[in-house]
Amino acid sequence: MxxxxxxxxxxxxxxxxxxxxxxxxxxxxxxxxxxxxxxxxxxxxxxxxxxxxxxxxxxxxxxxxxxxxxxxxxxxxxxxxxxxxxxxxxxxxxxxxxxxxxxxxxxxxxxxxxxxxxxxxxxxxxxxxxxxxxxxxxxxxxxNLYPVDSEHSAIWQCLNSEPRRSVSKLILTASGGPFRNFPREKMPFITPEMALKHPNWEMGHKITIDSATLMNKGLEVIEAKWLFGVRFEEVQVVVHAQSIIHSMVEFVDGSVIAHLGIPDMRIPIQYALSYPHRWPNHLPRLDLLSVQQLTFEPPDLDRFPCLKLAYQAGSTGGTMPAVLNAANEVAVTRFLKGEIGFMDIPATVHNVMEKHRVISNPELDDILAADRWAREEAGR
Ligand SMILES: NC(=O)c1ccc[n+]([C@@H]2O[C@H](COP(=O)([O-])OP(=O)(O)OC[C@H]3O[C@@H](n4cnc5c(N)ncnc54)[C@H](OP(=O)(O)O)[C@@H]3O)[C@@H](O)[C@H]2O)c1
CATH class of the missing domain: 3.40.50.720 (NAD(P)-binding Rossmann-like Domain)
Known part of the structure; x- marks a missing residue:
């Protein structure tokens, strides 16, 4: 028990x-x-x-x-x-x-x-x-830190306790969100109602908006770096619209192991709680014949600047990721209230990051102070 x-x-x-x-x-x-x-x-x-x-x-x-x-x-x-x-x-x-x-x-x-x-x-x-x-x-x-995010749970299972030296790359899949093929010139007019309609997952409002801007994938890249001890260059994001492959690991011998399943968070939640065991359940099973096609494409960093900002913040390190995250939390809340537009989210995060004086190797107090500062700055 x-x-x-x-x-x-x-x-x-x-x-x-x-x-x-x-x-x-x-x-x-x-x-x-x-x-x-x-x-x-x-x-x-x-x-x-x-x-x-x-x-x-x-x-x-x-x-x-x-x-x-x-x-x-x-x-x-x-x-x-x-x-x-x-x-x-x-x-x-x-x-x-x-x-x-x-x-x-x-x-x-x-x-x-x-x-x-x-x-x-x-x-x-x-x-x-x-x-x-x-x-x-x-x-x-x-x-132990057991990942619940479906992508990180997938990577954890693909790694299967293989040593770090055997891993050459983590491949994080992204659904691409509801605006993957949306006309670029119309993106500033995206409303909260439009952004809250995720094609594959039912989630809380904040993560749903983060998925629409691809900030969620950026946060996951940083999360993966810490959970699995890799460098940012070793984390690749691939858009996979069907959300069937939850993520993959490429090993030094060229083997790639992928984790597949239906998009249902109860599976990774249960695994985090059952580990090291697997418990049976009555959730629907993956039917590959009805899926038929699995597609992959690169993320469009110009259309979705949040992903680029997250890579930048992660590579800068120190207090910068805390600032990225806090500015994003404020911008998403304001977007949901109808106070700013969809493309103001990356603009706000970018502006706050530009003004931040990074503290490298921060202690907890430095991180909390950077978080407070970024929230005030983003509010302005
Ligand atoms: N949803 C997903 O499928 C999913 C997938 C992967 C990762 N995640 C991550 O999991 C986390 C939760 O996501 P979610 O979608 O479940 O969010 P959510 O639906 O918005 O739920 C947030 C929860 O936090 C509670 N909460 C908010 N502020 C609080 C406070 N000050 N003190 C105590 N409780 C507070 C809320 O309580 P009330 O509702 O009672 O106010 C609610 O129970 C996020 O970090 C997200 O990125 C979510």
């Missing part, structure tokens, strides 16, 4: 993780949950999974939840960063699924690692902002 804490239980990944837990009640025990403000859904999750500790984003939400739970003493209810950290470092948890969006996941992930918890990592922004710190801390504590 694995005791699991989830931060971000009401989101797309969190809900799918609880689906996996519901199908594996003999193997997964949910001990703690954290969410933001979706109290109704959280209440349902509490009744169904009976966690002992629960956290929400604000005091108001915590009071609302306590009222709804009545005289029940269990679960204990907390809120804010303190609550998020308590859920992440909960003493009974063996593994923590980090499924919040954005750098709000950074501190709880670090605290979970300090507390010796294995991490099932969906929250890629944490590794983008503070990859070196997180990987060093995990190594020092002997903690």
């Amino acid at each position: 694995k005791n699991v804490s989830i931060i971000g239980s009401t989101g797309s990944i969190g809900r799918q993780a609880l689906d996996v837990a519901a199908c594996n009640t003999d193997k997964i025990n949910i001990v703690a949950l954290a969410a933001g403000s979706n109290i109704e859904l959280l209440l349902e999750q509490i009744h169904k999974f009976k966690p002992r500790l629960v956290s929400v984003a604000s005091r108001t939400n915590a009071e609302k939840l306590k009222q709804l739970l009545g005289d029940n003493k269990v679960p204990e209810i907390m809120y804010g960063t303190e609550g998020l950290i308590a859920v992440a470092a909960y003493s009974d948890a063996d593994i923590v699924l980090t499924a919040v969006t954005g750098t709000v996941g950074l501190l709880p992930t670090l605290k979970a690692i300090e507390a010796g918890k294995d991490i099932a990592l969906a929250n890629k922004e944490t590794l983008v902002a503070a990859g070196r710190l997180v990987m060093e801390k995990a190594a020092a504590k002997g903690v």
